Amino acid sequence: MNFPGVRGVASLISLSLIAVALSRSSAVAQTSREAKCDNSTVDDFSPSLAPKARAFLADLQTSVKAGDKQMVATMARYPLSVHLNGRTRVVLSRSQLVKDYDHLFTTSMKKAIVSQTSECLFANWQGVMIGDGEVWFEEQRNGSLRIKTLNVPQR
Numbered sequence: 001m002n003f004p005g006v007r008g009v010a011s012l013i014s015l016s017l018i019a020v021a022l023s024r025s026s027a028v029a030q031t032s033r034e035a036k037c038d039n040s041t042v043d044d045f046s047p048s049l050a051p052k053a054r055a056f057l058a059d060l061q062t063s064v065k066a067g068d069k070q071m072v073a074t075m076a077r078y079p080l081s082v083h084l085n086g087r088t089r090v091v092l093s094r095s096q097l098v099k100d101y102d103h104l105f106t107t108s109m110k111k112a113i114v115s116q117t118s119e120c121l122f123a124n125w126q127g128v129m130i131g132d133g134e135v136w137f138e139e140q141r142n143g144s145l146r147i148k149t150l151n152v153p154q155r
Helices: 006-036 050-066 069-074 094-104 107-115
Strands: 076-084 087-091 122-124 127-130 135-139 145-151
Touching (some): 050 069, 050 107, 050 127, 050 145, 069 076, 069 094, 076 094, 107 135, 127 145
Parallel strands (some): 076 145
Antiparallel strands (some): 076 087, 122 127, 127 135, 135 145
């Protein structure tokens, strides 16, 4: 029988341990990402948009938690598309959004916004999505982000 020397055994063990460690770290990273987010994220879509989208989300969450209707209204693009009870309507101005705020920002809508994690924001060519599509926002030509669509959940 031919036995490898001590150095040969040590080399084989080292290589095996490195291979196991690399495969485990890759699997752990993939599993933790999958556990955190159900789909691709704004980071996957546009790494340059991601920090702006996270900051916008944080500002929106702060405003919604504080009940600051005026601030939320400044974060929207007009005309704003609103889908509510199977109908589509358009909110034309900040003052109209402030007036209709309690009707549009229902408990379910607020929960979707407040519970959205910044690392799991979804984005595609249509914009950045909060929750299951309750809110969509997008980058404007001037670089700012604005809410473009509200999909108000049924109560």
